Structure formats: structure tokens, C-alpha cells
Amino acid sequence: MEPIDYSTYSLSELYEARKQLDDSMHPEHAEILDAWIAHRQQEPQTASTGNTSGVARRSAVRFHGDGQEFFGIWIVNLLLSIVTLGIYSAWAKVRTNRYFYGNLEADGHRFSYLAEPLQILKGRIIGLLLFGSYFLASYLSPFVAVVIMLLLFALMPVMICLSLRFNMRMTAYRNIRFAFRGGFGRAYVLFMIYPILSIFTFYLTMPLVLKKIDEFIYGGMRFGDRQFRTHLRTGEYYVAAIGTSIIACIVATVIFVPAAMLIAFLAGGGAMQEPGGAAATGFLVATMLVYVLVLTVASCYYQAQIRNHLYNNTQIDNVAELESALSFWALAKLRLVNLVMLVCSLGLAYPWVKVRTAMLFAEATHIKVLSEADQVLAEYSAEPNAIAEEVSDIFDMDIGLT
Amino acid sequence: MRHELQGTLYPPGSSASCPVLVHLCEGELRVLVSDSWHSYTKQSVSSPAALGRMPRDIKLPDGGLLHVPASAEVNRWLDGQKLSARLAALETNRWGVIASLVLAPLFLFGLFKFGIPAMAVSFAHYVPQAYINTASEHTLLALDESILEPSQLNQATQQEYLTYWQNTVSRLGLPPSRYHIQFRHAEKLGPNAFALPNGTIVITDQMVALLEGDKQVLQAVLLHEIGHVEHRHSMRLIAQTLASSVVISYLFGDMSGMADLFAGASTTLVQNQFSQDLEWEADNYALAQLDKLGQDGESFALAMEKLASLAPASSMERWLSSHPMLKDRIDNARR
Numbered sequence: 015m016e017p018i019d020y021s022t023y024s025l026s027e028l029y030e031a032r033k034q035l036d037d038s039m040h041p042e043h044a045e046i047l048d049a050w051i052a053h054r055q056q057e058p059q060t061a062s063t064g065n066t067s068g069v070a071r072r073s074a075v076r077f078h079g080d081g082q083e084f085f086g087i088w089i090v091n092l093l094l095s096i097v098t099l100g101i102y103s104a105w106a107k108v109r110t111n112r113y114f115y116g117n118l119e120a121d122g123h124r125f126s127y128l129a130e131p132l133q134i135l136k137g138r139i140i141g142l143l144l145f146g147s148y149f150l151a152s153y154l155s156p157f158v159a160v161v162i163m164l165l166l167f168a169l170m171p172v173m174i175c176l177s178l179r180f181n182m183r184m185t186a187y188r189n190i191r192f193a194f195r196g197g198f199g200r201a202y203v204l205f206m207i208y209p210i211l212s213i214f215t216f217y218l219t220m221p222l223v224l225k226k227i228d229e230f231i232y233g234g235m236r237f238g239d240r241q242f243r244t245h246l247r248t249g250e251y252y253v254a255a256i257g258t259s260i261i262a263c264i265v266a267t268v269i270f271v272p273a274a275m276l277i278a279f280l281a282g283g284g285a286m287q288e289p290g291g292a293a294a295t296g297f298l299v300a301t302m303l304v305y306v307l308v309l310t311v312a313s314c315y316y317q318a319q320i321r322n323h324l325y326n327n328t329q330i331d332n333v334a335e336l337e338s339a340l341s342f343w344a345l346a347k348l349r350l351v352n353l354v355m356l357v358c359s360l361g362l363a364y365p366w367v368k369v370r371t372a373m374l375f376a377e378a379t380h381i382k383v384l385s386e387a388d389q390v391l392a393e394y395s396a397e398p399n400a401i402a403e404e405v406s407d408i409f410d411m412d413i414g415l416t
Numbered sequence: 417m418r419h420e421l422q423g424t425l426y427p428p429g430s431s432a433s434c435p436v437l438v439h440l441c442e443g444e445l446r447v448l449v450s451d452s453w454h455s456y457t458k459q460s461v462s463s464p465a466a467l468g469r470m471p472r473d474i475k476l477p478d479g480g481l482l483h484v485p486a487s488a489e490v491n492r493w494l495d496g497q498k499l500s501a502r503l504a505a506l507e508t509n510r511w512g513v514i515a516s517l518v519l520a521p522l523f524l525f526g527l528f529k530f531g532i533p534a535m536a537v538s539f540a541h542y543v544p545q546a547y548i549n550t551a552s553e554h555t556l557l558a559l560d561e562s563i564l565e566p567s568q569l570n571q572a573t574q575q576e577y578l579t580y581w582q583n584t585v586s587r588l589g590l591p592p593s594r595y596h597i598q599f600r601h602a603e604k605l606g607p608n609a610f611a612l613p614n615g616t617i618v619i620t621d622q623m624v625a626l627l628e629g630d631k632q633v634l635q636a637v638l639l640h641e642i643g644h645v646e647h648r649h650s651m652r653l654i655a656q657t658l659a660s661s662v663v664i665s666y667l668f669g670d671m672s673g674m675a676d677l678f679a680g681a682s683t684t685l686v687q688n689q690f691s692q693d694l695e696w697e698a699d700n701y702a703l704a705q706l707d708k709l710g711q712d713g714e715s716f717a718l719a720m721e722k723l724a725s726l727a728p729a730s731s732m733e734r735w736l737s738s739h740p741m742l743k744d745r746i747d748n749a750r751r
Contacts, residue, residue: 083468086513090506093516095667096523103666105500109467116470123424123433124483126473142662149658154547155554188433189426189481238431333431362517390431408665 070335071383073121077376079113081366087113088365104135114372115185121383128191129184129400137404145408166409171201173409176402182235183398190392196234204230221251228320232328238390240331246324254319262312269307273300310353314346325379332386340378348374418442419489425449428479438484440493445474447482458493465504466491524667528686532659533652533693540651545614548651552612556598559618567599567621574599577624580631581638588705595642599624607726611641613650626722636702636716643701649694656690691738699745713749720746 091106108131115127148166152159175196182194208223225248235242277297318340325338348370355363419440425447426433439446445456460477472490474482484490495501506512567574578597585592594615602608607626609619617638627633644650664683703713724742 078470080468083508087468087507089516089520090503090512092667093520093523094503096520096527100663100666105503108464109504112464113467113470116467116473124471124473138666145662146658150547150654153654154551156558157554188431189428190431388430388432392429408662 070385071121072337073381073383075118075120075376075379075381077118077369077372079117079369079372081369084113084369085365101135104138105131107131107134114368118372118376120187120379120381121387123188126186127184128186129180133400134404137400137402138408140401141404141408144405148409167206170406171205172198173402173406174205175201176398177406178231178234180398180400180403183395187237188388188390190238190390193236193393193395194231194234195236196230200230221255222248224255224320225251228324232324236393237330237333239393240333240390243329243331244324245327247327250319250323254316254323257319258312258316261315262308265308265311266304270300270304273304306353307350310349311346314349315342318342318345321378329384332384333390334384334387335382337380337382338378339380340375344374344378419493421484421487421490423447423482423484426481426483428476436482438482440490445482463494465495465498465500466508467504468508527663528660528689532656532663533690535659536652536655539655540648543648543651548613551650552614552616555612556616556618560600563604564600564602564618564620566601568601569599569621569624573629577631577634581635584635584638584709588708590642595645597638607723609637609641611645613645613648615642615645617641626726627719630715630718632711632715633719633722636706636713637719639702639705640698640716642705643698644694646701647694647697649698653691653694657687660686660690688738692740695739695745696748699740699748703749713751717746717749720749 087109091102091109095101095103095106108127108129111127111129115125118125148162151162175194175198178194178196182192185192204223204227208226209220212219212223225246229244229246232242233244274297277300319342321340322338325336329335352367352370355367421438421440423436423438424433425436434449437448439448443458445458445461447454447456456476461474461482463472463474466472466486469486471483471485472494474484474494476482491501495504506516577599581595581597582592585595596616598616598618600618600620602620602622605620605622607620607623609617609623611617619634619638623637624634627637661683664686668682699716702716706713706716720742724746
């Protein structure tokens with residue numbers, strides 16, 4: 015029997031070969047095989063000890079989702095949600111989140127979304143009962159409505175904190191859960207007192223407040239027993255805010271002036287049956303269009319600037335440093351194409367829109383893996399419930415994470 | 417039967433990981449970790465149903481996590497015939513997707529066109545009268561504090577209208593104590609008449625002026641408002657608004673960013689269509705009552721024409737307005 019070169023064999027192939035080998039016939043082959051198996055089994059350990067030498071490795075973040083695949087998931091879940099009168103929507107939410115977390119890969123490991131559908135369903139039922147009572151109570155009397163509005167406003171910081179806690183606890187990477195440790199007291203200061211105070215400065219201090227909020231959110235995150243640390247600069251928030259305002263003005267002028275001229279021309283020319291009404295409606299539609307486009311393009315600038323600054327200045331103690339190089343143009347192009355796709359397909363392009371967006375964000379992100387990446391320890395805490403998350407969802411109180 | 421594959425094992429409690437060899441056997445999962453086999457019964461491991469081609473996460477009873485690539489064999493071993501797995505299989509089944517693509521819009525249409533309105537009708541019957549009375553009183557109070565002022569019509573004119581109206585109410589056999597008229601002056605609101613759910617009808621001085629004191633035309637407008645009350649439209653609108661916003665939020669709630677705008681726009685469109693349906697019902701109620709009084713729809717058509725003269729309409733308003741187009745309503749009254 016010819017000697018075989020086992021160096022190209024994978025571990026499973028080696029096992030297969032070992033299984034088929036007759037020991038008594040070819041003891042020398044069995045010995046070589048056993049040696050190779052032992053060698054292959056050692057590999058993972060040597061590889062991981064190699065990582066702990068302190069040398070950082072820069073690793074790309076990749077999104078493996080596919081628009082067509084997600085379309086199937088989305089449309090089937092939509093149908094099931096409709097025929098079950100919304101009950102299945104809890105399962106649909108979990109599956110969608112699992113798809114987007116589970117297809118996100120960083121340094122060879124996938125993220126996971128751990129919430130259970132029944133958890134979400136319970137939260138949704140409670141959210142629905144509260145929302146229904148709020149709705150009926152606010153019709154009962156405008157005075158009651160004002161009281162409830164104030165109550166909701168007063169509860170907002172707590173709801174934001176609780177839903178951040180839930181969402182972080184439901185996210186895991188390498189079998190380690192994330193967590194959020196921000197306190198309610200600080201949340202009241204940041205989400206209520208500072209924004210109110212900034213009104214008196216004619217919102218000139220708002221970028222500073224937004225920076226403090228980001229510090230609270232991202233600095234309060236934990237990955238297992240490791241704390242996230244942020245070193246944000248106020249100047250960057252002012253640059254982003256000013257840039258956003260300038261872009262909004264430019265976009266508004268560029269679109270609005272020709273649109274207004276076109277409408278004036280159409281109305282004046284009497285090209286339509288109902289000139290007055292047509293001009294008024296045309297004006298309304300044009301205004302909405304301008305509003306949407308300005309909001310889209312300008313918010314892209316802010317989002318790209320702040321995300322880059324935030325990621326580039328955030329790290330997890332000895333575990334990882336985040337990097338983001340999201341370009342404003344790429345993001346603006348993505349959002350505008352998404353908008354066109356959604357409008358032209360009457361919303362059916364939604365799954366592709368979502369996948370394209372996830373891909374762009376993943377592509378723009380890198381992580382620098384530090385020495386203790388595989389030494390993070392899990393921290394156990396009580397299983398949180400989804401009530402706050404679902405209540406703030408239906409009352410539209412959530413905050414977007416960049 | 418044994419299926420062999422390679423995966424990654426995340427031991428419990430730390431972020432460490434190692435590649436492992438996995439055997440899926442009959443009722444048993446075996447993992448080779450540094451030279452020794454660990455065996456788990458099939459019942460003790462769990463994994464959420466397959467999701468596209470995404471790798472599978474298998475939760476081990478000791479808190480460890482096993483990550484393996486998805487394949488037909490792996491999915492069959494992990495999911496078996498569980499309901500969640502059979503529903504999940506539709507997502508990757510071509511016919512499941514095509515059927516959903518056809519049925520989802522149909523059912524969605526059916527839900528909004530028939531399901532929610534039918535639910536709203538039965539809901540409206542269960543709303544206690546006390547709630548309706550309180551809601552109406554508080555609404556009028558709030559309006560009086562904000563946009564309404566005491567009527568500037570003199571007492572004699574007001575009394576004239578009231579007598580005429582009471583005559584109409586008794587001829588139609590409606591409860592006279594229920595439908596009482598209130599006159600208000602409303603600079604900002606302009607010519608308007610509206611009914612509160614308890615039967616109180618508010619007419620603005622501007623409306624009286626617009627109709628040039630023609631009692632018969634005003635009567636047609638009032639009958640339209642009574643139509644809203646008789647059919648419990650306020651309660652139905654509340655129920656429909658609540659139900660549709662909740663349904664839209666739960667079905668399309670995960671649409672983030674730009675899609676939010678669509679959710680907002682579609683909520684407005686849906687609600688306007690609900691509201692237009694209710695307006696038609698009230699119109700037809702008014703026309704039926706006029707018929708009972710031995711009058712044709714001309715007085716109603718005249719009232720609508722007066723309103724139409726105030727603001728020229730465009731065809732886009734068919735979608736953007738809470739009321740049907742006046743032109744259609746006039747045609748309906750004259751038919």
C-alpha cells in the first residue's frame with residue numbers, strides 16, 4: 015500500500031480514513047493517521063494561543079443575508095401574521111431579527127438574537143392593552159388625554175432604558191450576551207432635563223446633549239464582563255449638525271425652486287381642468303417630496319459622520335476596537351435608491367432594501383480584535399422581559415441606534 | 417444513521433471557541449472535544465427553526481453553544497416535524513412564497529375593507545352611554561375654550577331654527593331630547609356643522625350665513641350629522657383608527673427609516689377611506705330621512721354646492737381628504 019499524504023486532509027476526512035482502515039493489516043498507516051488526527055485537534059488551541067500574544071488583528075465585518083431569501087421569509091411571515099390577526103407577528107419579529115443578527119459575521123463569528131417569540135407576544139399584549147386604554151381615555155376627554163401625555167412623557171426615559179436593556183441582553187456574540195448598565199437617574203437628566211434646557215439656548219446646545227446621550231448609550235454597554243468605553247468629542251457633533259443644516263438648505267433650494275416654477279407654469283398655463291386645485295395639490299405633493307428628500311439626504315450626512323466618530327472612538331476593554339468608514343455619498347445613494355425601489359415596487363422591494371442597507375453598514379465596519387477576545391466571561395443576570403420594549407414600540411418611544 | 421460534520425463549539429461561560437467534529441446520530445448528538453466524545457440526547461439540545469441558509473445555533477444543556485453549517489440533513493435532524501419548522505419551511509418553498517405573495521395583499525385588503533369595519537360596528541355597540549356622554553361634554557367644553565365663541569345670532573332666529581328642527585325630529589319619530597342644536601360663532605372654523613356622539617349638534621353662525629337662512633337646506637345638513645350619531649360613527653372611527661394603527665404597526669412595524677414614512681402615509685390613506693365610508697353612510701341616511709319627509713335630495717345637493725363654492729377641489733383629494741369629493745356627493749343626492 016502506497017503511503018498517503020494526509021497533510022491535505024481535514025479532521026473529518028482523517029476520522030473517515032481512520033474508521034475505514036484495518037489496524038491489523040496496516041498498523042503503520044494507523045499510527046500516521048493517529049498522529050495527524052492528534053495534530054489537527056491541536057490546531058485550534060495553538061491558533062487561539064497565537065491570538066493571546068497581544069497582537070491585534072483587523073477583521074472585516076460581513077453580512078451574509080440575501081434579498082431573495084429574506085423576501086421569502088418576509089412575505090410568508092406577513093401572510094401568517096395577517097391570518098392569525100397579528101399573533102404570529104411576534105414570531106415574525108423574532109425570525110426577522112434572528113436573520114439579520116445571525117447573518118452578521120465579525121472575525122469569523124456570528125451574532126445571535128436570543129429573544130423568544132412568546133416573550134415578545136406577552137410584551138405585545140401588554141403594550142396593546144395599555145395603548146388601547148390610552149387611546150380610549152384620550153377620546154374620553156381632551157383633559158384626560160393631556161394628563162396621559164404628560165405621564166407618558168415622564169415615563170419615557172425609563173422605557174428607553176428598559177428597552178435598551180432588553181435588546182442588549184437579547185444580543186449575543188461568541189455565546190456571550192451583551193448588556194446595558196445605564197441608570198434611570200442619568201436617563202432622566204439626558205432625555206428630559208437637558209433637551210428642555212437646550213430649548214432656552216435656542217437648541218444651540220443640542221449637539222452637546224446628543225453627544226452626552228451617545229456616551230450614555232454606548233458607554234453603558236457591556237459585552238460579558240467587559241465594559242464599552244467611548245472617547246467622544248463635542249466638536250464632531252457640532253460639525254455634523256452644522257454640515258447637516260447646510261446640506262438641508264442646499265438640497266431644499268435645488269429641488270424646491272424648479273418644482274415651484276413647474277407648478278406655477280402648469281397652473282398659469284391652464285393645462286389642467288381644475289387649475290386652482292391642481293396647483294394646490296401639486297404644491298402639497300412637491301412640499302412633501304422636498305421634505306422627504308431633504309430629510310433623507312441631510313440625515314445621511316449626520317448619521318455617517320456620527321457613526322464614524324462613535325465607532326472609531328469606542329472600544330471594549332482588551333477585546334476589540336471598532337472602526338467605521340461610512341461614506342456620506344454611499345449612504346445617501348443607498349437611501350435614495352431604497353426610496354425609489356420602495357415606491358416603484360409598492361413596498362414589495364422592502365426585503366432587498368433591508369438587506370442592501372445591512373450590507374452597506376457591515377462593509378463600512380471593521381473590528382480590531384485585541385488580545386483577550388476569547389477570554390471574555392459571561393455575566394449572569396435575571397432574564398429580562400419584553401414589556402418595556404413592546405410598550406415603547408407601540409407608543410413610538412424608541413430611539414434609533416446608529 | 418449517522419451524519420458527520422464540522423462545527424464550532426462555544427463552551428459555556430466564556431468567549432472561547434474551538435472547531436469540533438459533530439456526529440448527528442439517531443436520538444443523539446455527539447461532539448468530539450480534545451480527544452473525548454461528549455454525548456447529548458436529542459431532547460436535551462434545542463435550536464430555533466431553520467432560517468434560510470443561515471448556519472444553525474444548537475443550544476447545549478450545559479449552556480454551551482454549537483454552531484454548525486445548515487444543510488438538509490442537519491435541518492431534518494434538528495427540526496423534525498415541529499409546527500414552527502413546517503411553517504418555516506414555507507419560507508424557502510417556492511409555492512409557499514408565491515401563495516403568500518398573492519394571498520397577503522388579498523387578505524390585507526379584506527382585513528381593512530371588511531374585517532376591521534365589522535369589528536368596529538360591534539365594538540361601537542358595547543361602548544357605555546356614560547363614556548359617550550362624558551366624551552361629548554368634554555369635547556364641547558374644550559372646543560368652547562379654544563375655537564368656538566357664543567353665537568351672534570339673535571334669540572328669535574335661533575328659536576325659529578329650533579322649532580323647525582323639533583318639528584322635523586318629531587315627524588321622523590326620533591327621540592327629541594337627544595338631538596339638540598347648539599349655535600356657535602367660529603371665525604377660524606368657518607361654515608361647519610358637526611355632531612357630538614351624544615347627539616348634540618353644533619352649527620356655526622358662518623354655516624347659517626352660508627346657507628342664507630334656508631331652513632330646508634340646513635335641515636338636510638343636520639340630518640347628515642344625525643346619521644353620524646345614529647350609526648355611532650364616532651365610536652366606530654375610534655375603533656377603526658385604533659385597530660388599523662395597531663395592525664399597521666405590528667405588521668410593518670419593523671420597517672425602519674424611510675419605510676416609516678410609508679407606514680404613516682398608509683395609515684392616513686386607510687383612515688381617510690374609513691372616514692369617507694362613514695360620510696357616505698351619513699349622506700345616505702340623510703337622503704333616506706328626506707325621502708321620509710316627502711322631500712327629494714335637492715336641498716342636500718344645494719348645501720353641498722354651497723360648500724363646494726368655498727374651496728375648489730382637485731382629483732388628488734379623493735385620497736388625501738377625510739371626506740368624499742363634494743361633486744360625487746352632489747351627484748349622489750340628485751340621483
